[in-house]
Amino acid sequence: MTTFTTHPSADGHYTITLSGRLDATGVAALWEPVHAALSGERITVIDASQVDYCDGAGLALLFDLKRQNHRGITVTGLAPDVAALLAQFDPAGFGKDTADAPTRVPLVTAIGRSVHSYAEHVTAQIEFLGAATAALGSALRHPASIRWKDALLIAERAGVDALPIVALIAFLMGLIIAFQSAIPLRQYGGEVFVGDLVGLSMLRELGPLMTAILIAGRSGAAFAAELGTMKVNEEINALTTMGFDPIRFLVVTRVLAGLIVTPLLTIFADLIGILGGALTMLTFSIPTRTYFTHVGAFADTADFLGGLAKSVVFGILIAGIGCLKGLQTASGAAAVGQATTRAVVAAIIMIVVVDGLFALIYFILDV
């Protein structure tokens, strides 16, 4: 049991006597009452002769009393070893660390700083874009220099392993679009045209877009987390000092993998989505043959190739952004999480923006 008593003496000063165990439990019970009892009082003596054990928590209490009333305070009766521990803390200079309290910055400075950091950010992106394009260009000119084994392994993880999820989503998408459009069209007896609709929307928009978003969530995130962890563990530094260019070594392989895998998965998604529509049409008693005739009648090769062209760009974007965010990771585990989030968000935004641009270009070119 830890207790304390105070004894006022004739000249208005106090003695505080502590007794028992001054460990975390004891101090937790004493802290508030001791401080309350002494607020406003000027103590001169802390008598610790009845303390049988004093650890870091007890030292903190003694030190705090000393610190708050540091004019002429004495601690008596403390075991010499513990007293030596206590003596190493200097009440005057304690707790003044430089970086601790966030200092208020004037508004102008704050604006200036954030503009500066944003500008640096943009510069970094442009630099990365340049470096990655250069590395990719030189890699394509000297295909032997590409680490194909790595690229194929990444392509397998980003592509082959994604087949089930792409199939599931594309199938459901085709099925649902066909169903949702068949119901209103039936009012005009136009269910047969569902094939036109599903074919066009899958090939031109939904196939590429949905596949890209899936890849951004799966592989863009994976690239960012992987490269981010390498950055945090100084593996990127190790690569650099060994004379490898991290962009060539890590980014080119991933961008190539993205570039190969995204269009292939898009073709796969197109097919499965159209098949999903066929299933719905069967329930509306439209024969599959008729459905496919309609798919082919409206959407043509240009639509298919247009969608594919988009998906190539998406693939490069996703892989590039994933790697960029990974390489820009600050330090610490939280930074890896942040990099991953940023990679996915930025990739999805870019996908949608670029998709819009493609729509505009195709409209102007009248494809």
Add this chain to the structure above:
Amino acid sequence: MATPIIQVENLRIGYGIHVLLDNLSFDVEQGEILAILGGSGCGKSTLMKNMIGLYTPLAGRVLIDGEDIAQADGRQRRAILRKFGVTYQMGALFGSMSLLENVRLPLEAHTDLPTEAIDLIARMKLQMVGLAQAAGKIPAELSGGMQKRAAIARAMALDPKILFLDEPSAGLDPITSAGLDQLIATLARTLGMTFVIVTHELASIFAIADRVVMLDNQSKGIIAFGEPAQLRDQSDHPWVRQFFNREPSSADAFK
């Protein structure tokens, strides 16, 4: 005589079917500073992780204050965990928190102390390892040696009965390292803390270690156990003498 605070009995450790060390038995007394020595990769860190209950021994047991941590669960396990602090070879500070928050964390989790007391204790611990100025920094802003010291401050936040330190002085300059030795010796003497330290620093072994246990992965066991000076002068095991006299092993320097 009081029962030893740590008892290691016929311990077999390793990974899966791969046995690193077998039939280890030794005791650590309360207030003692024990150094674990051995060649790189012989299983020192693995032994430490078995002693603190992170890994379950393949055979045998480790008793801390008479209790087997591998068998304990729930409240009992938490009570045992509260008795020791650990630092890991890689530091293992929480990267998203400042040093102060790192040290505060165990105090917040395990005590009822008021916030300002926790803050003060954490700052005092940081000052004890010479990091008072860096309390607000996050680990990534520190040098490797500073991270090591911060990890020690965190491990002793709760003033545990036992501190397990995995290579605490690797990466520290001789002066800081000597300061750390002094801190360890003081804590052992004043608070009766027990230390289990994995280290290669000969100077610090002779300065503070009461006893050493030397492991060897060829014989998969303990090749020496006792006071360091005595082992250096009297051991008849060639490897032990080489270790203490810093001689390269004749034929197989890197083995």
